[in-house]
Amino acid sequence: MAIPNETILKKMMEELKQAKSQQADQRKMVKHIEHVRLLCDLIIDVEQAEPDKGPANISDISTDEMKAMLGSSSKPINEKRASDEDHEDANGKSIFDF
Incomplete structure (x- = not known):
């Protein structure tokens, strides 16, 4: 239940x-x-909780913001890197990968 600003201002007076x-x-x-x-503080908090515009839509996000959130890799995720080689007994680059 929102209290009108007029009521709060009267109480302040x-x-x-x-x-x-x-x-x-x-x-x-x-x-x-x-x-x-x-x-x-009550008036200020209410003003900050109710911004002028509603929640952001996905169309409001710029391409730069989207890249920053998802990563800037232009390669598909399932594409194999050239540095990853298949070895029979190896599981990865690290000596600790068994």
Whole structure:
């Protein structure tokens, strides 16, 4: 359930009035200012959670971004590399491949 910004702003004004009236007691004044800060964070978090545009579509991804995510190899994955040679007793390049 979203709280309208107007409601949050009214509550902020109330907290500011209380903070102003409590200037003699530093601890109480700071407590009301902390409440204002919390209400500000609430508005900021809601704004960041609801960006102007919806979720990104696959068409929004550039070819450079796609290459970066998938790797820039232009060879098909199943294509055999020239450096890979078939040896009867060898399983790979490393001496630890058995």
